[in-house]
Amino acid sequence: TLNSSISLSLSLILFLYFCLLGILASCVSDEIIYKDNKSEMKFTSVDGKKINLLDYKGKFLIVNYWASWCSPCVKEIPELIEFNKKYKDKANIIGINIEHIDANKLNKIIKNFKINYPNLKEDVIKKLLDIDIVGFPTTYIFNKKGHLVKTIQGPLLMKTLSSYIQ
Numbered sequence: 001t002l003n004s005s006i007s008l009s010l011s012l013i014l015f016l017y018f019c020l021l022g023i024l025a026s027c028v029s030d031e032i033i034y035k036d037n038k039s040e041m042k043f044t045s046v047d048g049k050k051i052n053l054l055d056y057k058g059k060f061l062i063v064n065y066w067a068s069w070c071s072p073c074v075k076e077i078p079e080l081i082e083f084n085k086k087y088k089d090k091a092n093i094i095g096i097n098i099e100h101i102d103a104n105k106l107n108k109i110i111k112n113f114k115i116n117y118p119n120l121k122e123d124v125i126k127k128l129l130d131i132d133i134v135g136f137p138t139t140y141i142f143n144k145k146g147h148l149v150k151t152i153q154g155p156l157l158m159k160t161l162s163s164y165i166q
Helices: 002-027 071-086 103-113 124-129 158-163
Strands: 042-044 050-052 060-066 091-097 138-142 148-153
Touching: 060 071, 071 091, 071 158, 091 103
Parallel strands: 060 091
Antiparallel strands: 042 050, 060 138, 138 148
């Protein structure tokens, strides 16, 4: 019967439409890293440089939590270094070392690993978004407008990370 076929087709189309809406809605989070209060956006890197996150607006922002004792963290550092070299025009990386060690010791570790992106003294995610970090490494990817688009736990490959900024 023609009416039941049309009804079934319409139901299928509506189902697919709402599924697609759900998928698209889950792609961008309500969490946004850029705040109106400009003083909240200023941080100091481990080597003493001033960093204003508002300067990063318009590019993807990758915030990576790591520790030198964490073997998956150490494994992904070369991938992050290579990503930073290749995609510096599209994205910025910020490292957050969670070891709570003094700046001199941490700077030595950073130099030893040849990390080419800033590492902050303060926890950006905790300060701006109040999200708890569950394990390490954890990486947050924010789009050009500052919306959280992906949280990744575990070591990253450059290929995986680059797929989120295309």
